Amino acid sequence: MPKHFFFDLDNTLTPSKALIEAAHVPVLKKLGERADITVVSGHGENDIRKHLTLALEGLYHILGQNGNVAQTKDGRVLWKRPLSQAQKDAARTFIEKAQKHLNYTIRDENDIVEDRGSQIAFSLIGHHENQVKKDAFDPDQAKRRKLLSDLVQEVETLKAANMEIRIAGTTNLDLIELGKNKGYNVPAFIEAMDWKKEDCIYIGDALFPGGNDETVIGILPVKAVKNYKETYLYLEHLLRS
Numbered sequence: 001m002p003k004h005f006f007f008d009l010d011n012t013l014t015p016s017k018a019l020i021e022a023a024h025v026p027v028l029k030k031l032g033e034r035a036d037i038t039v040v041s042g043h044g045e046n047d048i049r050k051h052l053t054l055a056l057e058g059l060y061h062i063l064g065q066n067g068n069v070a071q072t073k074d075g076r077v078l079w080k081r082p083l084s085q086a087q088k089d090a091a092r093t094f095i096e097k098a099q100k101h102l103n104y105t106i107r108d109e110n111d112i113v114e115d116r117g118s119q120i121a122f123s124l125i126g127h128h129e130n131q132v133k134k135d136a137f138d139p140d141q142a143k144r145r146k147l148l149s150d151l152v153q154e155v156e157t158l159k160a161a162n163m164e165i166r167i168a169g170t171t172n173l174d175l176i177e178l179g180k181n182k183g184y185n186v187p188a189f190i191e192a193m194d195w196k197k198e199d200c201i202y203i204g205d206a207l208f209p210g211g212n213d214e215t216v217i218g219i220l221p222v223k224a225v226k227n228y229k230e231t232y233l234y235l236e237h238l239l240r241s
């Protein structure tokens with residue numbers, strides 16, 4: 001049994017951008033009695049807390065915005081790396097080009113971009129679009145992969161502005177500082193906590209090429225899950241042994 005568990009949030013611990021299912025709260029509580037839990041998400045810190053509900057408050061460490069904000073479970077902020085205005089401007093320029101290229105009809109134009117401080121989150125159809133629509137939008141990431149390959153030049157321009165872009169959640173692209181992805185921030189946190197990498201495990205639904213969990217591969221043991229239901233099946237199995 002690993003001593004330190006790292007979990008992605010969307011589709012790994014919770015349905016995308018939604019509250020944890022009530023039946024799963026006791027599973028995490030039980031795990032928290034036996035191991036450390038760290039949640040590594042593109043979401044901001046407040047959304048992570050909200051989605052995991054008050055019932056689990058204080059049980060887990062937070063690596064918000066792909067780990068660019070690190071907060072221990074007792075509330076200590078270890079680091080916070082905000083994007084510069086120039087980086088945010090580059091992200092906006094990319095998103096405008098992407099939207100023109102996609103030419104989708106969007107329900108709420110103000111729901112496309114979320115500036116989380118250390119990350120710009122770009123939802124292709126809207127962060128708060130109907131959940132069923134979101135789940136059906138791009139389950140195999142093909143639409144977002146195609147967009148990134150169609151806009152290969154713009155992705156290079158982003159890199160020149162010290163930014164990188166990754167597929168996340170159901171309809172999202174995460175824009176963060178170049179290199180400051182989960183594969184950078186998770187080992188930095190392991191070091192800060194004085195843990196051993198071989199005592200850790202990372203569980204995520206986006207360990208595929210281009211996914212926002214992919215960068216942790218090779219750094220610590222990983223377990224890929226199709227969805228959050230698979231995560232809890234795995235945890236229940238571990239906790240039985």
Ligand SMILES: [Mg+2]
Pocket residue numbers: 008009010011012168169204205206
């Ligand atoms: Mg995910």
